[in-house]
Amino acid sequence: MAVLSLALLLVGFVLTSADKAGEVDKEDKLRIRLKEYGLVTPFSTDSHGHYLSHLLSATHKQRVKREVFSAAEAEQKLFFNISAFGKEFHLRLRPNNRLVAPGAMVEWHDEIHDFGNASDAYGANQTKAGGGAERILHRELLKTDCTFIGDITDVPGASVAINNCDGLAGMIRTDSDEYFIEPLERGTQELEDQGRVHVVYRRSALLQAPSSDISEDYQIK
Numbered sequence: 001m002a003v004l005s006l007a008l009l010l011v012g013f014v015l016t017s018a019d020k021a022g023e024v025d026k027e028d029k030l031r032i033r034l035k036e037y038g039l040v041t042p043f044s045t046d047s048h049g050h051y052l053s054h055l056l057s058a059t060h061k062q063r064v065k066r067e068v069f070s071a072a073e074a075e076q077k078l079f080f081n082i083s084a085f086g087k088e089f090h091l092r093l094r095p096n097n098r099l100v101a102p103g104a105m106v107e108w109h110d111e112i113h114d115f116g117n118a119s120d121a122y123g124a125n126q127t128k129a130g131g132g133a134e135r136i137l138h139r140e141l142l143k144t145d146c147t148f149i150g151d152i153t154d155v156p157g158a159s160v161a162i163n164n165c166d167g168l169a170g171m172i173r174t175d176s177d178e179y180f181i182e183p184l185e186r187g188t189q190e191l192e193d194q195g196r197v198h199v200v201y202r203r204s205a206l207l208q209a210p211s212s213d214i215s216e217d218y219q220i221k
Contacts, residue, residue, distance in 0.1 A: 026184055030199065037201040038084040039184065042168055045079045049090045049153065056080065056196060057189040058146035058164050078148060080168060082181065084200040089172060091160050093148035167196055178203040 030037055044052045082089040146165040152158040155174055162170035167183035184197040 033207055034201050035205045035207060037199055037205060040082055040084050040181075040198050040200050041195040042080050042082045042181075042198055043195075045081050045090065047077065047079055047092075049079070049081060051081070053193065054195045055192050056164055056168050057166055057192060059189050078164070080162075082168075082172075082198075082200065084179065084181075085202075089155070090153040091150060091162065091172075092153060093150035093160065093162055096147055096149040097145060167192070168198060 041054065042056060043054050044056060046052055078091075078093040080091045080093070082091065146163055148160075148162045148164065150160045150162075152160060152172070152174070158172070158174045160170070160172050162168055162181075166186055166189060169182045170180070172179040172181065179200055179202055181198050181200045184199050188196065
């Protein structure tokens, strides 16, 4: 089944494209990949943390601006609220198109059982990841016009790196822990106004550690 990995921005999505198509129960897949996780519905807020809407993705940005901020303010700040693991995170974000390196790629991988040559009959590259073989099905450039960095209200020392091209995907780091967030189902931006479920999990909850320290790829300082 196909696995979407975002090597330079995210620790690696824990859901698969098969989940998106409804072929596998999403929570079953989460339980395989994670020791603990939370399902949350983030929402956008004003600068004081008051609810505005469930619109999250950059495709809705102009609608959110007209409803809430002056043009100058809207270009500078986004605010989202996330409740997970008994904590309330009020994210304060500003644009940063240098969050990911130029030329960073998104890769779709297909898990395979046998590892052989560097390419298969379809011409797709193969690699080993976490002791298993994977085939790279597709690559595309990672967008940088919907990447943000910031902090958390009333949490000194916290830092945030978020991509909102398709829901909220990224990292929340506090003095005591490191969290990752991603949409439970991708490609559903047009349905966000009803609330969009996301997965939040701690780095320590990953049952298979990433091959490198992915958090170092976040340029959040």
